[in-house]
Amino acid sequence: MKLYYFSLLIVVFFASCTPEISTLPMGVFLENDIIRLAPGESVRLNATILPEQASNKNLSWKSDNAEIAAIEDGVLTAGLEGTTVITVTTNSGQKTATCIVIVAFSVREIMLDRSSALMIMGERLLLTPTIFSEDAPDQSIKWESNAS
Secondary structure (H helix, E strand, C coil), X not given: XXXXXXXXXXXXXXXXXXXXXXCCCCEEEECCCEEEECCXXXXXXXXXXECCCCCCCCEEEEECXXXXXXXXXXXXXXXXXXXXXXXEEECCCCCEXXXXXXXXXXXXXXXXXXXXXXXXXXXXXXXXXXXXXXXXXXXXXXXXXXCC
C-alpha cells in the first residue's frame, strides 16, 4: 500500500512541474496600410497577431510624430495636418507592422457658378467657386487649365 502512495506522489509531482510551452508571435499585421483622417478624428487600428495561439499578445504602439497623429492602446487620434507613420510592435518576438497616416481637411465638393460658357478668343470670364467643407480653414483654390 505504501508503494502505491509513493508512485502516486511522483505522478502528481511530475504533472504539476510540466513546463508551459510558449508560442512566440511570428508576425503582426494591421488592417490598413494607409488611413486618411481629418484633424480631430479618431479611429481604432486593428492588429492581428499570428499565430493565433501566440502566448503573449501584448502590443506596443508608436507614432513617428504625435502632433500629427497620436496613438494609445490602438486608438489613433488625428492632430495637425501632415503625414506620419504608426508602428505596432509585439512585446515578445519584436515583430512590427506599420500604417501611414495622412491628416488633412476634407473638401466634399467645389461648384462653379456656371457649368459651361461660349467665349471668343481673348475674351475673359470670371468663374465664382463655392466650396463645401465643414472643416477646411483654407478656402483658396488653385486654378489650372489643360487648354493651351
